[in-house]
Amino acid sequence: MIKAIWPLLIIIVLAMAVKIIVEIFLKRSKNKPDLSVYERKPYLFDTTSEFNLYKILLELFGDKYYIFPQVNYSHLIQPKKTKWEEERKYRSRIDRKSADFVFCDKGRIIPKLIIELDGYAHKFKSKEARDEFIDELTKIVDLPILHLKTGDFDREFIKIEIIKKLG
Secondary structure: OHHHHHHHHHHHHHHHHHHHHHHHHHHHHHHOOOHHHOOOOOOOOOOHHHHHHHHHHHHHHOOOEEEEEEEEHHHOOOOOOOOHHHHHHHHHOOOOOEEEEEEEEOOOOOEEEEEEEEOHHHHOHHHHHHHHHHHHHHHHOOOOEEEEEOOOOOHHHHHHHHHHHHO
């Protein structure tokens, strides 16, 4: 009788092991975020104006400065050291904001100038408040910022304005 039950016990133990393994796998896959909702952006720049200005900036100053597009402000400015919760609170105010262009010296990659390209969206109240916040913040940390309008693509004007800001 025991010999007849032995194969059945092996099948039951194997079935339980398979069930446990499947449950573990399914549990792990449920915890993973759905990455299928993302896609690659076709371009780095959000607008043609940004791309055109970038080409002008490289032409005028690319030999003297590294010019980085779309730099997150939290890579340029940080909260002063304090309690972790406080730092996190202050960092969250700048985490999702980015500078259109940042000029850095070629020796140590130190940020020297921020350039913001102000298009149509900057006329909205929320963008105006954001710009005021960023302007005050960059002034406090002594990092010059230059706002250019999307129509100000005269090379000489851009060159003069940037030289004035760089000192």
